[in-house]
Amino acid sequence: MRQNREENLIAGLFLGQGYSLKIEPDGNVPPDLVLDDKIAVEVTRLSKIINVHSSPKSIDNDSSSVIAKLKKAINTPKNNETQPHRYSVKAIIKRPFGNLKKVTSDLKVKLKEIDNSAFTENEVRIEISKSISITISKRNIDSGNGFLLTGIIDLDAAHHDKEIMLASINFCHTSKAKKVEPYFERYKEWWLVLSDTITYNGSDKYIEYIAKNICKSPFSRIIIVNSLDGKVVSEI
Known part of the structure; x- marks a missing residue:
């Protein structure tokens, strides 16, 4: 049952x-x-219910899927259990999502660029596609590594x-x-x-x-x- x-x-x-x-x-x-x-x-x-490509779609139907893909692309493993993630990431999403395989690939490239550079700003917003952007902020910690998805803003859910x-x-x-x-x-x-x-x-x-x-x-x-x-x- x-x-x-x-x-x-x-x-x-x-x-x-x-x-x-x-x-x-x-x-x-x-x-x-x-x-x-x-x-x-x-x-x-x-x-x-919203119209995506002229067809009615429940935002519940694809939100869990895109969140799972973003988590997989963003969340990076820590070197050890005592060292926290260095960056917090918030994702801003709006339908239609388009080619999610390309979006997540582009997202990984952007994160790698940031991880390899000197991140001097408190917060930066990056547009990954017309439908998905991320906001990255450095956490207030002395040391750490990697990224952690800490929030999702679904623009279609608001109004x-x-x-x-x-x-x-x-x-x-x-x-x-x-x-x-x-x-x-x-x-x-x-x-x-x-x-x-x-x-x-x-x-x-x-x-x-x-x-x-x-x-x-x-x-x-x-x-x-x-x-x-x-x-x-x-x-x-």
Whole structure:
């Protein structure tokens, strides 16, 4: 049985409301949860949807991949366990990422140049590509070697408005509606719960606009919760 953080968070929410609960009662097919043996619940993360090359894409889908590649390119081994990294590196990313193989290769070259030169500035920003830049700062240590990725700034994650929220909710709704269709007759009622990683606690600001512009069928309820604590923020 597969469980993820969102499912566990929402399971705790409904248990706290007094429902009896089963997690994935039918195996690795919908629903994720069943309440009181009659209400099927699908749970998913609400992430920002952006258009990349005219196609909708969740920023969650590729952020973990690019971060892993940047870590591999930036983080350098220390000579020994007692000697810290000499430089901190922050990466600034924006989609589309382009050719990541070339980007990471160019990044390694830039880091090698810095490591071999006398780094006199407190901080320097270097553009690796149109989509990826890095900021390097020397750490306040007497000795050390190598680089350590200490932060990621995702420029695509920052802005949100009512249109972005609607598009992101629609994306989740459409994909989940299609997924539950073959199993819809098994349960009396279906709910969709969205764990909000866009606004966390701010979806109520947009809920009136979203409710007017979305058809929630086949779900009778769409519930949006704060992804940090699982508390209900708004509902359609």
